[in-house]
Amino acid sequence: MKRLQDVDQQISLKLLNIGWETSDFDKREITFSKEHKYLLYLQNSTNNIVSKIIGLAELRHFSKIKRKVLTEAKLLGISWIFISDGETIILWDIFNDDSRYLSSFYSPNDLQRKYYLNITRKELKKLPIEDLQNLRSFHREAIEYLSDAIDKGKRSIKINMVLGTGRTFLMLKFVKMMIHAKVAQKILIIVNFVHEASQILERFKSEFPNIGCSLITSGNSSDFTGNDILITTSNKLNSSFQSLSSSSIDALIRLDADNVNLTKRNIIDGHFDALKIYFSSVLGNDEKADFNYTISDAIKDGVLAQVKFISVTDEKYYTNQHRHDDNESRFIEAEMIKKYVSLNESDRKTIVYTSSKFQAYTVTAILNEACPQHGIKYAELVTSDNNSFEVNEIVNRFRYNEFPKILVNVNMLETGIDIPEVENIVILKKLNSPAQMHQIISRGSRINEITNKDKLYIYDYFNNFEMLNDLNKAPKKSRINYLDEKESYKPKFETSLFLEIGGNSHQIRKSDYIKKWEEYIKFLSQSDPIIQGILEHKSMSHTNEDELLKTITNEYHFSEENLKNAYNMQDMNLKEFVLLAVGKLVKKSNEERFNEQIINWKKNQNFTRTQEIFIDVLKNICLKKGKINYKAFNVTIKRLAESIFIQNDLETVIREVHKIYKNEMSNDNSNIT
Template sequence: MATEADARMIIDQLLKDAGWDIFNKAQVSTEESSADGRADYLLKNTRTQPLAIIEAKRFSVDPYSAKAQAKDYAQSLNVPFIILSNGKEHYFWDYIDGGDARPILGIPTQADLERRANLKIHRMGSLQASLDAIPYPVKFRFKGEEIEARPYQLQCLEKADEALIAGRRRMLFEMTTGTGKTLTIAMLMKRWFQSAIISRVLFLADRIELAKQAKETFDDYLRDWPSALLYGGKKSLEGQIVVGTLDTIAGQLGANGFGHGYFDIVVTDECHRSIYNTHRATLAHFDAIHIGLTATPNPGELRWISDHERQLVKSTYLFFDCWDSAKKEGMPTFSYILQEGIRDKFLANYKIYLAESKLTFEGATWEDDEISYGDWGRTAESEDRLKLIIDEYFRIEEERSLARPRKTIAFAVSEKQAVILERLFNKLLPDDACLRIADQLNRSPDQVRQEFAKKITCYSNNGNPKPVIDQFKYDPLPVIAVSVDMLDTGYDHKEIENLVMLRPTKSAIKYAQMCGRGSRLCPRISKTEFLIYDFVDNTENFDDPGMEYHRPKEVSARYGLEQPGEAETDVDTTPPPYPKPKTHEFFV
């Protein structure tokens, strides 16, 4: 029969793995006498002062049951932390102000425990008192401008504070695209840095490009707390904020890597993609406050049509302790959905044009929630079918206000389809529109005809699409970007006014992310709404609540103005004219 001594053999090895010298009594002592008995292990800081006790139990005993006994020892020895272990299961308990004992996968290092203990010394009393001493940000400088905090951002900070004080260690923030998730979490991090709740942060992004964007935000708003972008190799010791991807961090665990207690808070952006397979284990490695950020649509806003995705979202809620089993729904710590942003005039409204021409799915093969471009692709990518769609697009566009060319993203299925779409958009651009746009942009008609549309895929610019992405964002041409998985997420371009759906999907998350590319307001061009052209029935499949766009009855071909008393119009303000091009402005 296994005894407590067997459990202690495993605990000894866990201590060694975490860098503790179990033979050095200045670090680890055993059978330490207290007023109420003997603590199995006493861990000490670098000045040999008590730091934590470990209460060991045999394999058959749930270590959580030893809380009361261990707390007596800890209070008697004046140690701030308790570890409960039977060699197989382990709990960490910051019993003073850290909530209940929580499961951990291993023992923290001496340095990490000592750092956490020092944080307590710098606080102004309890968590509540420390947070109350720090005012919420009302106005602040960001990217060279005076910014006023939005009401929903302050509400998010309040909800996070309340959850922390209530002992929550996992939180989920659902914030729709365009509402500033990264800036909001930076505001929270600064507040918790200042109140000595945290001293080290790990921010995990879905892609390295998004990690770089997040670091730019932190470098600006959190300039007093240095950040480091982690690519690979050795762990970064340069910053209090480490930014990286899950794949990179996963290679930094274990010996000489990040310990279980290295970070005080782990923020996972687009977290619905991370709670599966090995990534879930990577997140669970860290004994930290876990905050998930997601623009995942609330099930009440869009209809789920994928069981796979429904389970994925449920798993996200479960990981962040936000799943209500009785109601069978997620209860995020904070939520701010698209319709709320539109109502509060922080996001652009939108309308949906339900196209007459459709791409059909006969013969389609689906891979999870995305369509496979096999036999269906060869049919759908036929030139005649796509020509019909593009002709309809231009017919509707030319009936709308013509004050300026509208920046547009066309979502395509494949590289092959994108190449055809780029060519057809350029070829079928009406002559009148070509001449008008050339005049509006101070470009030659030839250049407009050649560069009106460009594809942006992983193959663009010899496998380096970033210059083409930047050209679309900062230059007047191209007007249309044909994207294959490049501009669906994490792309911030406020001037996007049209989205063309040529990519079917069963993923409500994917659809919401594509729609989010147009949701940002743009005062420079007086943009308050955008239009979704749906050629694949995505909007109907997800029961999108957006208002349907109806064509004007009569439009002046010359000025793009509706006759009095007719149907809806686009109210546009002509932006400042573009300068004439210099020889170095465009790509050859």
């Protein structure tokens, strides 16, 4: 069992790390049974005491003093009690009658802010909903549900709304309500892309001229100070977010819930003790949302155009044997596009989604040859070879001019554009997930009153529409799914030989993923200007970063987070992974990383010099034998170990060293299976 003195040292270190001074607290040692005592930390301040910290050698002992402590806290008007054994921290939120795990204590400034919010907070459902004339009925329903759920103490809410139905608009309105009701002051909003973050920032500045809004560009703690509304992407929240206190934000809103890696989301979101609102556009087969507005609902309500799927996979000339394999298949694809979409006779705009640049170039060329229009391009191509200015120029020509009629692209037009003029979408590739299918549909799903467009035709060569589970079903009578919510989240950090990619939970061996990544980057390095710039150590702009993400996005879902998990190297960025792929950055061996992690772990613990030396002995045993078998130790080593560690502490240390060893040596190049 831990000594209370050790618990005190660990708690004091954690408090110092987030800005507290030892003089900020009065510390008392209280006996609650013959064998046990606990430490009580009270704020040393002339102001009202709003929190207590209780230090226990074993957390299970809190049950013996719980009733007394909670009764006293309520009498004194204390809002929070923190219970800790020096490592684990549990918060008892008296204001909301809830308990949950924390990654850290509250910092002094955050404690003051949260206390102010508690005593000034209003009920959301009693606030008038502004701008009613611009809100559709389902927007009002979503706001009413969010208001009621948050007022009742629900801390994690999922809103599923199909793309094109005003998710960002709804989010802006509700953030304004939360600020006015004093539900939240510090709000973090996470989106997919940097350019999307910039667009939302401008809308917030227009909506909240008197509130500080900013983009987080590095994930450093300095980005979280000053402004109240912070907007970023998951890729920008690097490992440095862990240096922040758990109380740094009051609310976290994700608009990227469809695309972000679940493991990464849990690690980031679990760090913050905050209200969490997730916006998604599609649900998996077993997923549930608290509020659900599907594509079927949107079509029924006349918000989106009716979607008509035409399966082209039964064409006798278009067989599985030669899809995307040769020039003949490209010719057949182009001929079939002309046949089904009636290109020569229709003014309907069309977007074509292809699987590779070669396929896109060939299809575009054949379409232009077959449809000459006095020297004007009938079909135009968009790939990662185009910079952002060129992409915008081509899209604007397509949208506002008579020609081109067709836009052919490779992984470029799945997000970030909205073209109501589009009446046909042609899919010449196998998609990875329902979310990707929804994103493509949403490029042309809006109704166009100018052209009287009320239908969108999807020409699907791979029966991708079969993965959609919410399109041809009748809308539910109620969009609200009432879920019981009293949950605590404790962050988990796990390592395995497999990597989960894509929205359909597809798994791939990490070694195979790394191999595909290195092959792909070596291929791109021959022609791609952004990759070549990285290899020449040139700086990258935000636009370059977005273009790089689009370039590397394929069926393997290459991303910075997936690469971190595949290589098991959490401290690297996407640029470094590109250099690593071509051999311009040397990957540390498993043994080197194991040594580094042991050093870092020791720095964060309160070990004596003698204990650190013995831990190095354990480390060397791990490296030599692959595991630590304490029973096999000779008598001398056992006596030495037991003289410098309490028995329980020794078991904890051995488990931790072995855990670090397994994590760092479980990379696919190791012999651990």
